[in-house]
Amino acid sequence: MAFITLSGTLLDPNGDLAVGDQIRFTHKSTTGETVESAVSIITVNPAGTYSLPLQYGLVLVEYKDARKSQFKNLGVATVNGTNPATSIPELLNALVPVSSAELIEFQGILADCVTAQTAAELAEANAAASAASIDPDTMPIIFDTVGDYEAHAFLLTVGKVVKLLDRGAEFTVIAGTGTGNTFNIIASTSVSQSVALIEDGTNASLKEWGGVTDVDAVLIIEAMAQSGASRINCVGVNNVILSRTAVIPVGVYITGTTSATPSSAVNKTTFKPVNGSTDYYETNGTQTANGFLFFMNVDPLSPATWVQQFPNVGSGGISNCTVNGTDAGAGGIKLAYFAGSYEFDNIRNTKVSTLINAVDSLYQDHIKITRIFSNNRINQTDNLIYLNCLGDSLIIDDCSSGYTGNQVGITKGIFLGPISGGRVTNIINGIINTFNSKVAILEASLFGGYLIIDGGDVTVKECQFGINQDGEFPIRVKATNASFGERYKAQIDNCRFIKTVNPNESSEKWPTAELADIKIDTANIQVTLGSGNHRVATTSGAQAEAQMMGIIVEESSGSITTWQEYSHILSNGASISGRTPITGTTPNFNKTFGGFSGGATEVFANATFADSTATYFYGIQLIVDPARKLGRTASTPEVSIAAVNGSDSLPVAQINYSGIDYRDSHMLRVYRGGTTGNYDKFVDIPVISLRKLIDDGNALNGFPWRFRTTGPLDTLNSDSWTSQARWMDNIITIYGTTGQPNTGTWMTGDEALRTNTSIDGNNMLLHGYKRLINGSAHVSGTDWATMQISTVSPAT
Structure with missing residues (x-):
């Protein structure tokens, strides 16, 4: 049998081996022992090589790429002793184009072979599938x-x-x-x-990377995080053991497995420490047995700051997992220490001290913490969520702090530092402590806990509290670090304070002595109690059996008598200022107003004094009613301060309220002029809590200066008024006057009631003065009428 031998290596156009490509040879003639229409196929092996004895005759050559399903007709070759080809490319270069008649002939020949060829290819495919694990030509x-x-x-x-x-x-x-x-x-x-x-470049699987249940995965997780993956998926790995702190760069989310069937342990992926390991980092960079499992955008060698500053929203996070610190020993374990806009969601935990901890003092916006469920906390000293940082748009929702035991052992839940905007909602139990925060706390249920408002500007709404825990009050208001000039505000609306005689905890039984619902420990916070705050007494906790009453409020130096006597009224809305509830009434003003305690310039970055360079003289009065000129003159009514145009040193005057409480409802009228006792500008500043006046040349504390006719301070109804004032429907009654008002604009029906009790010869007591007509004149008998009361009956 005569033949030529073809051998060599076939390559793809890009230079790769043409593994799996096929070449089909079909004989047109009967030559030697090879009959016409006979077909043979070769497949390029994994090494890219081939070797073929091709019989003499006219041969149709066809080629099929491994990625295609159809052969391509390349032409007819004459194979005999004079053909010099030794490889398939050489044979193809010597091809004779096929004529139309030849094509027709070959179509007939191939038609006869189609059925047999299809059956053979099907059998070959079935055989290949069964041998896929050992056949090197199969993918994969x-x-x-x-x-x-x-x-x-x-x-x-x-x-x-x-x-x-x-x-x-x-x-x-x-x-x-x-x-x-x-x-x-x-x-x-x-x-x-x-x-x-x-990999897909973004979603890395812990199992695909070699993570196995109950085997240390810290090196794998760090390698995955450094590979550029934005999400580490722990599906298929139940117990993820970390022998030390895993250091994770910014932009990485770690996601566990959540069971499709709700159970007592919904999250299948559990992060666990190694028993006794001292390779976990703390917030100060030391290594302990009870540090953090993850440092996120934090370098252990420099833990007080971040690796990447101000990372974008979506810095990373952890979700759908359980944290179990049982193996860490008595100190428990911590989960994440982070710096950036991180998100934490659906995390169950047991034997944990601190779960989530932001780096102190950094500006971290858009922190989001949701669905945190704790039980068997390791201690009562560490906060579950600790955010002593700055930032806006904080969200904490649906979190429970848990107890150290079975419904016993109140724990610290949330600590918030100087957050400048945030919302905390649906919190169950634990101690919430806000420190100079600007946040809203909504719909919390703190039967096993309480709220501490320590400075800041905090709104509390729709919350419910249990009886006093650990000797604390359901809400305590204080200002630990308040210094001169720092004043705060708290708003509490529609909260219920529940006193249950048959609770789950014996410590919650009705007390034997009165305990306040709200304790105010500071003079630096004005507490506004909106409508709907109430106390509930019930025998079982059921709403249907609840008895509702007014709340009890206490100040650090004792009970607020005025509040307690009118709790049924004031619980519907009032402000408390200096142990005095403020409704439509000013507190007593039978005291001296000190005025200024001093004045000087202070440097304010990025500020400039806008008026002319000069020495300015400031005058001051305390006003209760500016139209009626009802107020108090000052013991020290003037201070002078030199200012320079364009300087960042601005005039600052300090206020001395003396005997008058600086949180009372009043207004400060401040004057400014170029010489002592003569003022061409003034401004009225309504006071909630204020001790410092800053002048930038155009405005005082943000209130623009207004022009007036140059002259001395206004005359007030000051000396003749020694007590309080009450407003209703724009009519005022003042108490403690010693004489008829003689300045200001008054309304018909206004009254000024006297305090002296002298009785004249007709047995008549001069009770006070009643305004007869609107206006600013003060003629007795025309503008004011005297009101007298007979001291005998019948009157004589």
Whole structure:
């Protein structure tokens, strides 16, 4: 049998081996022992080589790429002793184009072979599928385990896909040996080849990277985080052991597995420490047995700051997992120490001290903490959520602090530092402590806990509180670090304070002595109690059995008598200022107003004094009613301060209220002029809580200066008024006058009631003065009428 031998290597256009490509030869003539229409096919092997004895005759040559399903007609070759071809490319270069008649002839020949060829290809495919794990021409090549791959004895083509069933992942054969790390590159022990994990670039699977339940995964997680993956998926790995703190860069989310069937342990992925390990970092960079499992955008060598400053929203986070600190010992474990706009969601935890901790003092916007469920807390001293940082748009929702035992052992839940805008909602139990925060606390249920408002500007709405816990009050208002000039405000609306005689905890039984619902420990916060605050007494906690009453408020120096006597009225809305409830009434003004305690310039960055360079004289009065000129003159009514145009040193005057409480309802009228006792400008500043006046040349404390006719301070109804004032429907009654008002604009019906009790010879007591007509004149009998009361009956 005569033939020529064709052999060599076939390459793809890009230079890769043409592994899997096929060439089909169909004989047109009967030559020697090869009959007409006979067909043969060769497939390029994994090494890219071939060797073929091709019989003499006219031969149709067709070619099919491994990625295609149809053969391409390349033409007819004459194969005989004079054909010089020794390889398939040389044979193809010597092809004679096929004529139309020949094509027709070959179509008939091939038609006879189609049925047999299809059946043969189907049988070949079925056989290939059953032998896929060992056939090097099949994509992908399947190995049951990593060990099976490492022990295989045949060389694989670069680019081939290898599937490892125990990792649930596909790998690709890479050029060279690579450096095996058991994470994303695995090196064979029998041939000099490695395979690399095929990833989608963003979502990395812990199992695909080699993470296994109950095996230390800290190195794998760090490698995944450094690979550029934005999400580390822990699906399929239940107990994730971390032998030390995992340091995670910004932009990485770690997601656990959530069971489809609700149960007592919904989250299947549990992060756990190694018993006794002292390789966990604390917030000061020291290593302890009870530090954090994760540092996120924080360098352990510089833990007081962030690695990437001011990262964008979506800095990273942790979700859908459980944290179990049982193996850490008596100190428990902590979860995450972070710096940035991180998110934490659906995290159950047990034997935890602090779960989530932001780096102190950094400006971290958009922190979001939701669905945190705690039980068996490790201690009562550490806050579950500790955010002593700055930032806006904080969200904390649906979190429970848990107890150290079974419904016993109140724990610290949330600590908030100088957050400048946030919302805390649906909190169950634990102690909430706000420190100079600007936040709203909404719909909290603190039967096993209480609220501490320590400075700041805090709004509390729709919350409910249990009886006093640990000797504390349901709400305590204080200002630990308040210094001169720092004043705060708290708003409390529609909260209920529940006193249950048959609660779950024996410590919550009705007290034997009165305990306040709200305790005010500071003179630096004005507390506004809106409508709806009430106390509830019930025998079982059921709303249907509740008895509702007014709340009890206490100030640090004792009970607020005025509040307690009118709690049924004032609980519907009032402000408390200096132990005095403010409704439509001013507190007593039978005291001296000090006026100024001093004045000087202070430097304010990025500010400039806008008026002319000069020495300015400031005058001051305390006003209760500016139209009626009702108020108090000052003991020290003037201060002078030199100012320079364009300077960042601004005039600052300090207020001395003397005997008058600075939180009372009043207004400060401040004057300014160029010479002592003569003022051409003034401004009225309504006071909630104020001790310092800052002048930028155009305005005082943000209130623009207004012009007036140059002259002395206004005359007030001051000396003749020594007590309080009450307003109703724009009519005022003042108490403690010693004489008829003689300045200001008054309304018909206004009254000024006297305090002296002298009785004239007609047995008549001069009770006071009643305004007869609107206006600013003060003629007795025309503008004012005297009111007298007979001291005998019948009157004489």
